[in-house]
Amino acid sequence: MGGHSSHGRMERYDSDAVLIGAMGDAHGGRFLRLEGLQRQLEGLDLLLLAGDITDSSNIDAFGTVLKAIRKRSSVPIVAIFGNDEYEQDRDSFRETYDITFLDDERADINIGEHTVRIVGTTGMLDRPTWWQRNNVPGIYEKYRKRVEVVADLLDREGCDVLILLSHYATTYLTLHGERERAFPEMGSRAMEAVLLEKRPDISIHAHAHNGSKYAVVSRKRRSPDDEGGPAVLVWNVSLPLNKGVTRFEISVGEVNDVRVLH
Numbered sequence: 277m278g279g280h281s282s283h284g285r286m287e288r289y290d291s292d293a294v295l296i297g298a299m300g301d302a303h304g305g306r307f308l309r310l311e312g313l314q315r316q317l318e319g320l321d322l323l324l325l326a327g328d329i330t331d332s333s334n335i336d337a338f339g340t341v342l343k344a345i346r347k348r349s350s351v352p353i354v355a356i357f358g359n360d361e362y363e364q365d366r367d368s369f370r371e372t373y374d375i376t377f378l379d380d381e382r383a384d385i386n387i388g389e390h391t392v393r394i395v396g397t398t399g400m401l402d403r404p405t406w407w408q409r410n411n412v413p414g415i416y417e418k419y420r421k422r423v424e425v426v427a428d429l430l431d432r433e434g435c436d437v438l439i440l441l442s443h444y445a446t447t448y449l450t451l452h453g454e455r456e457r458a459f460p461e462m463g464s465r466a467m468e469a470v471l472l473e474k475r476p477d478i479s480i481h482a483h484a485h486n487g488s489k490y491a492v493v494s495r496k497r498r499s500p501d502d503e504g505g506p507a508v509l510v511w512n513v514s515l516p517l518n519k520g521v522t523r524f525e526i527s528v529g530e531v532n533d534v535r536v537l538h
Contacts, residue, residue, distance in 0.1 A: 293527040293535075294387050294437055295319055297351070298513040299520075300326030300358065300482020304337030307515040310344060316521035317349035321387045323521070325375075326482035326513050327358025327398065327443030333365045335372055342373060352376075354383060356396040358443040358483065378441070380422060382429045390528050393435035397426050399444030399481065400467060403460035423466055430474035436528045440479040446471060449491030450512040451484050468493050471508040477532045478509045478524065485516040490536070509534055 297320045302308040317323065323345070330338035338361070345353070353375040357366055370377050378396025385392045400422050401408075404415045412418070432438045445451055445463025454462060462484055471479055471493050479493075494507035513522045523537040 292388075293525045294321050294390055294392060295537075296322045296324060296392070296439070296524045296526065297521040298324040298326060298441075298480050298511070298524065299515050299518070299522065300443065301328045301485060301514040301516055302330075302341045303328055303360065304331045304334060305340045305344065306331070308341055308344060309515075309520060312520060313344065314348040316523065317345065317351060320349065320351045320523070322385055322392065323349070323351045323353045324394065324439070324441050324480060324513075325353060325355035326441060326480055327356050328360040328482060329355065329358070331360055333360060333362035335365065335368055338369065339373065342375070352385065354378060354385065354394050354396065354441070356441050356443060357398050359398070380425050380429070384435060390436040391434065392437040392439065393432075394439050394441055395426060395429045395476070396441045397422065397443075399442035399446065399483075400426075400464035401444055401461055402464050402466060405461050419464070423464070423470060426467075427470045427474060430470065430476055432474075437526050437532060438474075438476040440471070440476045442479070442481045443483050445481050445484055445487070445510075445512065446479045447491055447493050447510050449493065450481070450488045450510055452488045453486045454484055462487075471510070472506055475506050475508060477526060478511060478534050480511050480513055482512065482514040484512050485514050487512050487514065487517060489517060511536070 329341050380397050382395045400419045408415045446467040448459045451459045490511045492507050525535045527533040
């Protein structure tokens, strides 16, 4: 895992690397800035949509965002569903738009000589929201089982790059800036153990409009000589926070290196 970050630089460091863009929380276009969008999409091998692309499950508003993207780029798109893409409408989103949707699923995307595996999920909450607790039977068990499902999907065999794409945060570390008492209803600290076990190259999420842009999840050092073990980069690609598409350059090697270009 490479933690190199170069804000504002749009060109590649490595011409053979995989260039991936990601964004979430467009909310029907309210938070999608058209100025500079074409430059942010330029040269991408893949664009990831991290949920809440629309508001209140409005299928047409989802299309408004896709139209803005497609006007500027033909990049392949992989999307997951946020809490504003309601569960009962997800088949309609799939039927309406010709992009890849993942819902506790994974997809292998061939980019040049590399296979990029995306594991996509709405994500998990340590404490379901008030609405969920009162309207979704078995929601605690559903989230518990989802942790197990996602862990099983995060298998690196047969791929060169492994990415976890979720709407809810996979650590509380990227929620700083939000109200602390709301952290359990915005993400899952239980997912940190999955990240450290499965070690995706990066975990990408949205949902936290006022959170932190990134964090590194690692095992705590137990002594001054303890190197701390593996570490996983988690990036919050919420548009209200980042003001644009976040671009990741991933160089494939014995240990993949992830650089953030925006």
